[in-house]
Amino acid sequence: MTNWLKRPASETQITHGQRLWLYFVATVIMILLVAPTIIVMPMSFSASQYLEFPPREWSLRWYEHYLSSPAWIDATWTSLKAGFLTMCVATPLGVAAAYGLHVSRHPLGQFFYIVLITPIMVPVILIAIAAFYVFVQIRLVNSLFGLVIAHSILALPLVLIVVSAALKSYDMNQEMAARSLGASRFTAFIGITLPQIRFSVLTAALLSFLTSFDEVIVAMFVSGGDNSTLTRNMFNALRDQIDPTIASISTIMIVISSTLLILSQLFGKSRD
Amino acid sequence: MSKQDALPISISGLTKSYGSLFALDHVDLEVKSGEFLTLLGPSGSGKTTLLMALAGFTRPDHGSIRFGDEEIVTMPPHKRGVGMVFQNYALFPHMSVAANVAYPLKLRKVPKAEAAGLVERALETVQLGGYGERRIGQLSGGQKQRVALARAIVFSPRILLMDEPLSALDKNLREQMQIELRHLHEKLGMTTVYVTHDQREALTMSDRIAVINHGRLMQLDAPRRIYERPANRFIAEFIGESTFLKLERKGGRLNFAGVELEVDEVPEGRNLSLVVRPERLTILDGTDAGKTNIFPGTVKDLVYQGDTTLAYVTLADGTDIAVRAGMRSEAAIEKVKVGERVALGLKSADVVLIPDEER
Numbered sequence: 001m002t003n004w005l006k007r008p009a010s011e012t013q014i015t016h017g018q019r020l021w022l023y024f025v026a027t028v029i030m031i032l033l034v035a036p037t038i039i040v041m042p043m044s045f046s047a048s049q050y051l052e053f054p055p056r057e058w059s060l061r062w063y064e065h066y067l068s069s070p071a072w073i074d075a076t077w078t079s080l081k082a083g084f085l086t087m088c089v090a091t092p093l094g095v096a097a098a099y100g101l102h103v104s105r106h107p108l109g110q111f112f113y114i115v116l117i118t119p120i121m122v123p124v125i126l127i128a129i130a131a132f133y134v135f136v137q138i139r140l141v142n143s144l145f146g147l148v149i150a151h152s153i154l155a156l157p158l159v160l161i162v163v164s165a166a167l168k169s170y171d172m173n174q175e176m177a178a179r180s181l182g183a184s185r186f187t188a189f190i191g192i193t194l195p196q197i198r199f200s201v202l203t204a205a206l207l208s209f210l211t212s213f214d215e216v217i218v219a220m221f222v223s224g225g226d227n228s229t230l231t232r233n234m235f236n237a238l239r240d241q242i243d244p245t246i247a248s249i250s251t252i253m254i255v256i257s258s259t260l261l262i263l264s265q266l267f268g269k270s271r272d
Numbered sequence: 273m274s275k276q277d278a279l280p281i282s283i284s285g286l287t288k289s290y291g292s293l294f295a296l297d298h299v300d301l302e303v304k305s306g307e308f309l310t311l312l313g314p315s316g317s318g319k320t321t322l323l324m325a326l327a328g329f330t331r332p333d334h335g336s337i338r339f340g341d342e343e344i345v346t347m348p349p350h351k352r353g354v355g356m357v358f359q360n361y362a363l364f365p366h367m368s369v370a371a372n373v374a375y376p377l378k379l380r381k382v383p384k385a386e387a388a389g390l391v392e393r394a395l396e397t398v399q400l401g402g403y404g405e406r407r408i409g410q411l412s413g414g415q416k417q418r419v420a421l422a423r424a425i426v427f428s429p430r431i432l433l434m435d436e437p438l439s440a441l442d443k444n445l446r447e448q449m450q451i452e453l454r455h456l457h458e459k460l461g462m463t464t465v466y467v468t469h470d471q472r473e474a475l476t477m478s479d480r481i482a483v484i485n486h487g488r489l490m491q492l493d494a495p496r497r498i499y500e501r502p503a504n505r506f507i508a509e510f511i512g513e514s515t516f517l518k519l520e521r522k523g524g525r526l527n528f529a530g531v532e533l534e535v536d537e538v539p540e541g542r543n544l545s546l547v548v549r550p551e552r553l554t555i556l557d558g559t560d561a562g563k564t565n566i567f568p569g570t571v572k573d574l575v576y577q578g579d580t581t582l583a584y585v586t587l588a589d590g591t592d593i594a595v596r597a598g599m600r601s602e603a604a605i606e607k608v609k610v611g612e613r614v615a616l617g618l619k620s621a622d623v624v625l626i627p628d629e630e631r
Contacts, residue, residue, distance in 0.1 A: 174364055176329060180352075181427070
């Protein structure tokens with residue numbers, strides 16, 4: 001142990017001993033970040049009527065309650081459908097926008113980039129209110145289609161940012177080489193560029209799915225009835241009755257999101 | 273691939289401007305069928321813009337480009353059927369060597385078995401036979417360049433374009449590849465347009481050199497002519513070393529610092545300067561005779577450079593001129609000391625005159 005403290009921490013002269021404060025701060029920050037997420041997990045296995053921590057008795061009753069409730073299951077399907085469709089809309093659009101802005105030498109390119117990422121700069125509630133007013137006019141409130149449009153607006157900037165970053169480190173000459181060898185621009189993009197930025201495109205797709213799947217504010221405004229999302233129903237349930245079903249649903253959502261993120265990291269590892 | 277398949281390129285009035293800056297300024301250029309033509313110029317001269325216009329990646333504002341009889345100035349790059357080698361290789365790192373080379377064949381829907389044969393042959397041509405299964409990341413710089421070359425020639429294009437393909441290689445490998453490319457061109461015979469800013473590379477490889485500056489074609493000639501008979505001051509400065517001596521015109525004669533110059537012929541027109549290459553001057557030891565121009569001066573500096581010794585001599589009008597003495601006159605130069613007066617000789621056949629330019 002004392003040996004370890006005296007050894008250099010990396011390719012520097014600083015020892016682990018001198019870095020102890022850093023390890024401490026990093027650990028505290030990680031706990032603060034993760035603890036609120038982790039804490040719902042034991043709560044979901046409680047036998048109690050109410051949310052409590054730590055649970056006095058363990059049971060799976062709230063998982064059973066969730067799985068046997070048609071309302072919750074319908075809402076889950078709505079959320080999964082909305083997430084999947086948002087991914088299908090936002091990913092190609094975002095990739096196309098990132099490619100176009102990357103290749104274009106248009107003087108307004110930077111301006112268009114900022115316009116496209118405004119949805120993550122303005123408060124979501126404004127987008128929700130705006131979407132609600134527009135959707136009332138064109139009768140899209142409470143429709144899956146409207147929800148997917150609104151969620152795609154939120155997801156598109158993420159796709160744009162992730163894919164633009166990938167294109168910056170990609171050698172565009174390869175696409176020129178492919179075109180000189182007989183590939184049309186589209187063929188060159190699909191066959192040469194896309195395979196090399198696929199990790200970023202997958203990450204972007206995943207982020208757009210999660211943007212929709214985890215989203216509650218826009219969903220509060222524009223989803224409802226048969227097309228209520230899981231998050232919307234959870235929010236309502238929290239307001240009406242405090243019931244550990246929420247904790248079990250949260251746990252399931254955490255597992256889904258983490259699994260997807262871990263998968264994407266594994267994809268990233270195998271990219272070379 | 274035989275020489276008859278090669279296509280001539282005919283460029284006329286080609287113009288491309290970016291704002292008020294002309295990258296190409298009414299360029300007219302004929303590349304002969306099967307010729308190795310080098311576009312030589314400093315960076316920003318327009319040589320790359322011209323190559324990109326040939327490849328189809330730059331759309332000129334005006335002018336025409338014809339491959340053979342076909343006007344291609346608005347044709348998209350993938351339909352032009354030219355092979356192109358890029359400066360940084362531009363290989364596809366997610367594919368094997370063989371898949372890289374097979375890519376143009378795949379696009380042309382060549383049957384697999386036939387394609388495999390063509391790929392292997394192209395790899396053998398660039399001396400990489402048996403490297404097909406390698407990953408791009410496992411190759412050295414020189415090998416990458418060979419793969420890029422194989423990929424550009426595997427579909428037997430009638431025109432081959434190369435954009436400074438050797439600039440990323442170290443000096444020895446670069447010189448070796450220059451010779452190899454030259455041999456390859458002799459073997460394949462496709463019309464080749466090669467871009468470089470390296471004058472030695474251009475002199476080594478080309479059938480003809482097109483010197484380009486400020487988007488204009490300055491001179492189009494065989495390497496020997498470009499070096500020995502530069503058309504203007506820019507070319508004389510850019511290619512090889514030169515000293516310029518300002519001449520006075522007196523009647524039908526030319527004088528330098530009051531001494532009349534022996535010239536084969538005196539061109540008409542404007543004021544002229546004499547272009548002197550350091551290796552064309554000799555340090556006279558009194559035995560030389562004949563039609564030789566003599567420039568007296570004082571030795572200012574002697575620089576030993578291994579294969580040669582360079583002497584800087586201050587002439588009567590105060591100009592410093594460089595004299596390069598190779599192996600032959602090494603003995604002569606060894607006798608020379610800094611501060612001594614010497615006489616420099618220049619044969620009348622080596623006199624190169626260029627018009628003075630307002631600078």
